[in-house]
Amino acid sequence: MLTQDYKGQKLAEQIFQGIILISAVIGFVYGLIIEQFGWTVYIVLAGFAVSCVLTLPPWPMYRKNPLSWQPVIPESSGEPSQKPQESLKKKKHK
Amino acid sequence: MNTVLSRANSLFAFSLSVMAALTFGCFITTAFKDRRVPVDIHVSKVMLKNVDDFTGPRERSDLGFITFDLSADLQPIFDWNVKQLFLYLSAEYATKSNSLNQVVLWDKIVLRGENTKLNLRDMKSKYFFFDDGNGLRANKNITLTLSWNVVPNAGILPLVAGSGHVSLPFPDAYETTKSY
Numbered sequence: 001m002l003t004q005d006y007k008g009q010k011l012a013e014q015i016f017q018g019i020i021l022i023s024a025v026i027g028f029v030y031g032l033i034i035e036q037f038g039w040t041v042y043i044v045l046a047g048f049a050v051s052c053v054l055t056l057p058p059w060p061m062y063r064k065n066p067l068s069w070q071p072v073i074p075e076s077s078g079e080p081s082q083k084p085q086e087s088l089k090k091k092k093h094k
Numbered sequence: 095m096n097t098v099l100s101r102a103n104s105l106f107a108f109s110l111s112v113m114a115a116l117t118f119g120c121f122i123t124t125a126f127k128d129r130r131v132p133v134d135i136h137v138s139k140v141m142l143k144n145v146d147d148f149t150g151p152r153e154r155s156d157l158g159f160i161t162f163d164l165s166a167d168l169q170p171i172f173d174w175n176v177k178q179l180f181l182y183l184s185a186e187y188a189t190k191s192n193s194l195n196q197v198v199l200w201d202k203i204v205l206r207g208e209n210t211k212l213n214l215r216d217m218k219s220k221y222f223f224f225d226d227g228n229g230l231r232a233n234k235n236i237t238l239t240l241s242w243n244v245v246p247n248a249g250i251l252p253l254v255a256g257s258g259h260v261s262l263p264f265p266d267a268y269e270t271t272k273s274y
Contacts, residue, residue: 009095009251016105024112028119035174037120037247044116048109055105 008062023047133256136148189229
């Protein structure tokens, strides 16, 4: 499953917080002017939907700084660790 | 914030907090508004009967019948924080046995978007005007007031009395019941 990296997570959080706050301010002012609180709620819900689309799926812009993992070091004793796993598998199999 | 679910959780919780703050803002902008409006009540007919009352401790109680006209403009009360108004017409008077009596005679619910100019003529009361005893006969002063309860989207529900009221005396004699 694709995940975002740390810089991408921070960017996603900033994006959705900004979108929702802006839509909240716009919604509050618009609802106050036309005297209907329902419109305030609709505008905030629209901001929520836009934020969902922009931040929930792991877009490529959030994966620009991947972590550089260290290269794998091959283990010196590989044989003994396999036998306990085989016996465990036999016990579960019914 | 690494998985979709954790991002979705964070986004949803933030939106809900922002929505709560907006609702509080909506409440604050209308919390100190004066919700009184002038009201005009006019009574055209008053009748009094003395009937069997099965709900009280005595055999017969006074029952009043009032026909009234009502006109008021409720438009200034409605703003973005008002969902509906509950209007009621109440009669207030004093008798020898009780110092204060209040009886609701009629009520109406006015929703947002409905016609806010009330202009009702020859309305009969919706509820029985029973007295606790026989104190309506020859009562000099019965005051009718229109009050309302404001039901908001967010905040307190104030109970407001309209600024017009009418006082009237009740007749001295009972009507004999006619069967036709």
